[in-house]
Amino acid sequence: MENLINELKLKIIDALNLDGMTPEDIDNNAPLFGDEGLGLDSIDVLELIVLLERNYGIRLDSPSKGKEVFQSVAVMAKYVAENRTK
Amino acid sequence: MKAVSIPSGTNLTALYRELVGDYPKFFKMDTLSKLGFLLTEMLLQGTEGRFTPREDRAVLVFSRNGSLANDINYAKRMEDFPSPALFVYTLPNIVAGEISIRNKYEGETSAYVLENYDRQLIESIVREAFQDRITRDAIVAWIDCRSDSEWTAQAWIETK
Numbered sequence: 001m002e003n004l005i006n007e008l009k010l011k012i013i014d015a016l017n018l019d020g021m022t023p024e025d026i027d028n029n030a031p032l033f034g035d036e037g038l039g040l041d042s043i044d045v046l047e048l049i050v051l052l053e054r055n056y057g058i059r060l061d062s063p064s065k066g067k068e069v070f071q072s073v074a075v076m077a078k079y080v081a082e083n084r085t086k
Numbered sequence: 087m088k089a090v091s092i093p094s095g096t097n098l099t100a101l102y103r104e105l106v107g108d109y110p111k112f113f114k115m116d117t118l119s120k121l122g123f124l125l126t127e128m129l130l131q132g133t134e135g136r137f138t139p140r141e142d143r144a145v146l147v148f149s150r151n152g153s154l155a156n157d158i159n160y161a162k163r164m165e166d167f168p169s170p171a172l173f174v175y176t177l178p179n180i181v182a183g184e185i186s187i188r189n190k191y192e193g194e195t196s197a198y199v200l201e202n203y204d205r206q207l208i209e210s211i212v213r214e215a216f217q218d219r220i221t222r223d224a225i226v227a228w229i230d231c232r233s234d235s236e237w238t239a240q241a242w243i244e245t246k
Contacts, residue, residue, distance in 0.1 A: 050167060
């Protein structure tokens with residue numbers, strides 16, 4: 001799981017153009033959205049949805065599912081591990 | 087008048103880590119906004135009541151190239167997937183918004199694209215901003231971002 005978490009962090013940094021950020025800057029359990037964690041916003045959800053579909057064959061059907069999956073990198077990794085098709 | 091500048095080619099991430107370090111939204115910004123953000127950190131750090139919301143301070147940003155550097159990055163990215171995260175920075179006034187959000191400014195914000203750096207014209211626009219009954223001072227910046235590694239970036243505060 002640790003490898004997947006690290007892989008996801010790298011993909012998030014790339015997809016969202018977080019230029020200069022390193023995986024160490026992202027706490028596994030910190031919220032991805034809002035002021036407390038990574039500071040992502042609703043615009044970034046689209047990028048994360050595309051990231052999951054392209055890299056892991058996962059399609060999220062509703063925004064509410066995104067809210068659940070994108071709580072933190074750790075939650076995201078668990079969901080990917082359980083639902084990936086590639 | 088206190089004025090600050092950031093030399094072209096400076097490692098902006100290293101400067102951010104040195105000056106701030108706890109504002110992750112910085113990483114999402116384009117180079118133009120990063121420069122505006124860091125210039126105002128250099129100007130304002132340590133000032134009393136810094137993050138108290140206020141509407142009497144304007145943010146006036148001037149440049150020649152606007153958001154062109156990020157526009158080019160976005161155009162390249164469109165060959166694959168048109169990134170919304172890049173798209174939001176394809177306007178030259180976003181830097182003024184980022185400065186205002188960081189510092190809780192609720193007053194006038196403007197971005198002007200000039201043919202060249204023209205201090206007289208800038209001063210006349212600043213004086214116009216002081217014509218309302220609210221604005222008492224202004225953060226004024228010339229941030230001309232020619233690419234992600236080449237720019238002219240300076241800022242100062244003017245008082246009514």
